[in-house]
Amino acid sequence: MPLKTKAEYIESLKGLNLKVYALGERIENPVDHPLFKPHVNCAAMTYQLAHEPEYEDLMAATSHLTGKKVNRFTHIHQGTEDLVKKVKMLRMIAQQTGSCFQRCVGLDALNALYTVTYEVDQNHGTHYHQRLKKYLEYVQENDLMCAGAMTDPKGHRGKKPSQQEDPDLYVHVVEERDDGIVVRGAKAHQTGIVNSHEMIVMPTIALGEADADYALSFAIPTDAPGVIHIFGRQTNDTRRLEGGEMDQGNDEFALVGGEALTILDDVFVPWERVFMYREYDFAGLLVERFASYHRQNYGGCKGGVSDVIIGAVTAMAEYNGVAGASHIKDKVAEMTHLTETLYCGSIACSAEGRPTASGAYFVDPLLANITKQNVTRHIYEICRLAHDIAGGFIATLPSEKDLKSKEVGKYVEKYFRGVASVPTEHRFRMARLIENMTGGTALAESMHGAGSPQAQKIMILRRGNLQHKKALAERLAGIRRDRD
Ligand code: SF4
Ligand code: FE
Numbered sequence: 001m002p003l004k005t006k007a008e009y010i011e012s013l014k015g016l017n018l019k020v021y022a023l024g025e026r027i028e029n030p031v032d033h034p035l036f037k038p039h040v041n042c043a044a045m046t047y048q049l050a051h052e053p054e055y056e057d058l059m060a061a062t063s064h065l066t067g068k069k070v071n072r073f074t075h076i077h078q079g080t081e082d083l084v085k086k087v088k089m090l091r092m093i094a095q096q097t098g099s100c101f102q103r104c105v106g107l108d109a110l111n112a113l114y115t116v117t118y119e120v121d122q123n124h125g126t127h128y129h130q131r132l133k134k135y136l137e138y139v140q141e142n143d144l145m146c147a148g149a150m151t152d153p154k155g156h157r158g159k160k161p162s163q164q165e166d167p168d169l170y171v172h173v174v175e176e177r178d179d180g181i182v183v184r185g186a187k188a189h190q191t192g193i194v195n196s197h198e199m200i201v202m203p204t205i206a207l208g209e210a211d212a213d214y215a216l217s218f219a220i221p222t223d224a225p226g227v228i229h230i231f232g233r234q235t236n237d238t239r240r241l242e243g244g245e246m247d248q249g250n251d252e253f254a255l256v257g258g259e260a261l262t263i264l265d266d267v268f269v270p271w272e273r274v275f276m277y278r279e280y281d282f283a284g285l286l287v288e289r290f291a292s293y294h295r296q297n298y299g300g301c302k303g304g305v306s307d308v309i310i311g312a313v314t315a316m317a318e319y320n321g322v323a324g325a326s327h328i329k330d331k332v333a334e335m336t337h338l339t340e341t342l343y344c345g346s347i348a349c350s351a352e353g354r355p356t357a358s359g360a361y362f363v364d365p366l367l368a369n370i371t372k373q374n375v376t377r378h379i380y381e382i383c384r385l386a387h388d389i390a391g392g393f394i395a396t397l398p399s400e401k402d403l404k405s406k407e408v409g410k411y412v413e414k415y416f417r418g419v420a421s422v423p424t425e426h427r428f429r430m431a432r433l434i435e436n437m438t439g440g441t442a443l444a445e446s447m448h449g450a451g452s453p454q455a456q457k458i459m460i461l462r463r464g465n466l467q468h469k470k471a472l473a474e475r476l477a478g479i480r481r482d483r484d
Contacts, residue, residue, distance in 0.1 A: 002143050004071075004142075010044060016223045017223045022035055039102070043192055043196075045253075061075040072107075073106070073145070074107070076110065086296075087299065091307075094301045097250075098305060099255055101192075102147075102192025106196065108297070109202060110146065111362075114132060115357070116276075118356070120282045122357065147191065147193040148199075149199045152169060154204070162214070171214065180274065182267065184264060184266050186264060191449075194260055198220070201216065215283045217276035218276075219269075226267040227267055229262050235255075249436030255437055256442050257449075292363055295371055295450050296371065298371055298449070299346030299347070305442075310336060310339065313434065315430055316390045339378075339382065342371065345374055346371050348371075349364045352367060366464065375446050386437075403425065
């Protein structure tokens with residue numbers, strides 16, 4: 001049965017020979033390193049929960065290729081029910097981790113490529129879809145974690161890839177061989193890549209003929225020769241290196257995905273792993289499909305994260321002795337309203353999904369983009385309300401070491417207590433959870449993850465059917481009766 005356990009996943013990562021750099025140093029064993037361990041633990045939940053009978057319906061699916069039971073993170077959506085289950089799965093995992101479990105990006109890349117390779121083949125007489133299916137079978141059979149690699153560094157944002165002064169600012173082909181291609185460039189913000197087995201590369205924007213060298217999609221192992229990962233910093237990340245457990249807020253699962261800049265320094269890709277090669281006319285479609293699948297997710301995962309934040313401030317209000325205050329209740333109701341609004345969007349774009357020519361189901365792209373646009377706003381408001389309810393001490397709290405100090409611990413204990421019935425340590429821990437879940441990197445991720453707000457606005461306008469709406473208004477205003 002191709003379902004890895006948590007232990008098998010972690011063990012399999014140890015077999016990789018990744019070139020990872022963090023804080024200026026090469027990290028020989030990222031799996032056990034305190035900087036990476038919480039991210040590994042979080043992704044590992046996507047394996048662990050698939051073995052728990054309670055979650056099996058959400059976490060596992062039947063492969064349409066082999067008929068075998070596979071992890072849903074490797075499954076191609078066969079109907080709207082699959083799309084809805086994906087969202088429910090994401091919310092459930094986020095509720096248990098309070099964080100980003102990273103594996104959705106590869107899932108979305110597989111689904112987007114599944115639909116687009118089929119259409120490329122129909123138009124160009126190529127054979128990418130068959131290749132992709134073979135690769136998918138390999139991923140399902142080995143229950144691999146794939147990183148989805150879309151975002152290029154982009155350089156001058158006003159110029160196309162081929163117009164850049166440095167041609168490597170978008171991933172491009174530098175050599176074509178009988179057995180494959182050699183690629184160069186980098187992918188930015190690569191969620192979960194240092195604990196993924198594979199990376200699936202796609203273009204980041206719609207492309208024209210002059211940019212055909214950049215119209216590439218392919219899969220490579222994350223430890224392929226020439227691949228280098230430089231891990232990004234996160235708010236409070238070095239608290240993980242201090243040896244305590246409370247100051248990180250959520251020491252088991254981290255707070256965001258763990259992103260890296262991944263360099264492709266002349267990496268060889270065999271033909272059987274190439275899924276788009278110079279078909280520039282389909283680059284835009286691939287971007288739109290991937291982005292919409294990924295934007296579908298955000299009311300699920302951020303909904304689950306927000307559930308934890310709502311729970312944290314509800315507890316904190318009790319610890320502070322203000323749970324009964326009407327303004328607290330009103331703010332918690334507001335946070336709940338915003339959270340469920342996010343979730344509604346994700347469910348709606350899934351329920352309104354449609355089959356593509358390949359047979360795989362695609363979300364309603366307008367509703368998916370609306371969902372992500374809401375996330376860029378509502379999460380900030382949810383976090384603002386969380387800060388309001390929790391109180392200013394989440395920004396001034398001393399360290400865990402002070403709480404445990406022989407000399408001053410008794411003062412921290414005494415003066416950071418809320419109601420007498422709740423130990424100071426509980427209030428301390430909850431404050432740290434709120435501090436870390438509602439600030440810094442976690443907020444910026446909600447803004448820019450799955451694409452910045454302006455990228456959604458472009459798709460919203462493209463899909464908004466303004467001419468139809470204009471005709472509706474003109475007809476009712478008596479300006480155009482020709483539609484009667
Ligand atoms: Fe998945 Fe959400 Fe993380 Fe994106 S931000 S990888 S959708 S958990
Ligand atoms: Fe993300």
